Amino acid sequence: MKLAIISGTTLPGGGPRHIYSLLESIDRKKWDIIVCTHKDGSYWNKLVALGITPYDLVLRRLSFFTFLELFKILIKEKPDLIHTHGKGPGVYGRLIGWILRIPVVHTFHGFQYKLLPFLNKLFYLIVENILTLLTQHHIFVSDGEKRKAKILKFLNDSNSSVINNGIDLEFFENLASAEDAFAEQGLRSSEEIKVFGTLSRVSPEKGITTLLEGFSEAKKVAPHIRLIIVGDCPNEHQEYLKTARQYIYKNGLDEVVKILGSRPDALGFLKCIDFYVSPSKSEGLPYNIIEALAVGIPVVATDIPGNNDIIRKSVEGLLIPVNSARSLAHGLLSLLEMGEEECQAMVQNGKVRIRNQFSLNQMLEKTFSLYQKVLEGSD
The missing domain is CATH 3.40.50.2000 (Glycogen Phosphorylase B;)
Incomplete structure (x- = not known):
């Protein structure tokens, strides 16, 4: 055949x-x-x-x-x-x-x-x-x-x-960390630093500029947070990438936000960050959330089809309204303030859900x- x-x-x-x-x-x-x-x-x-x-x-x-x-x-x-x-x-x-x-x-x-x-x-x-x-x-x-x-x-x-x-569950159980590449970014200068991350194409439907705005708001309350974005930018969205970088520069976020582009070791960064964030405006069924849950990272994501097919609200992660910088800021801060027991319960729920359905x-x-x-x- x-x-x-x-x-x-x-x-x-x-x-x-x-x-x-x-x-x-x-x-x-x-x-x-x-x-x-x-x-x-x-x-x-x-x-x-x-x-x-x-x-x-x-x-x-x-x-x-x-x-x-x-x-x-x-x-x-x-x-x-x-x-x-x-x-x-x-x-x-x-x-x-x-x-x-x-x-x-x-x-x-x-x-x-x-x-x-x-x-x-x-x-x-x-x-x-x-x-x-x-x-x-x-x-x-x-x-x-x-x-x-x-x-x-x-x-x-x-x-x-x-x-x-x-996804291949065994692969993610044995996923190698990109520790050295992550350290080169200079984001974790002390133990109190908490790093949010996303593996995402830089394009309008992925909500990257909304994420930057929400992160900027959250940082006013929690100055010890950092953000790393790993993913390519299609040629047709280079202006969007330029807008994102300009926002970072104008708001003095150069030292705390990194946009790395596409990398062969992108998945390894999941082993280095503390929290995963998905600010997308539309999705099919995002691999990045499935992967983050499989690795065992607490997740905050927009409440849209695709994301909410994987995450049930406050069970496997936090869901927030789409296209809202204020809601994103609240979601980031909610993860930071979450107790260890509640956080670990979400992580375990996420691993079970991925194993059973994805x-x-x-x-x-x-x-x-x-x-x-x-x-x-x-x-």
């Missing part, structure tokens, strides 16, 4: 991470793999290391020439199943799958239409409703995302499933079973 994976990017993020986890574990004796994606990030070389040579296509922008190029590739490769990921790849792959009579599974890594301008939102929903009719099965990475997608008229429980993102094995088993079901239904 041959599987075609169609994705928009190889930059670090939830979608590429999800795809890599699938392909790293899939039975290569049973499945031949082709990947169509863009050579714009570190996951490209990771795919090559798996013995996969991807086709380099810019699929996040709609183009008739890109459509033709992908069409020719799929005619040549003759896959038995197409699995698309994200908006642009989903448009191309589902249309071509319908034309070539190839069954298609589509994964939404976040059904994020509410932040779009009105006309863009209307166009997106019309197109997505049409594409729903051309898709054999839809995967949502969280229950919250599936609830948002109920606006799609032709989506139902028979043609859609929730398969949570999952393991890599569960994600793989459900996805590969779905592939088989879709293929059997297309016979």
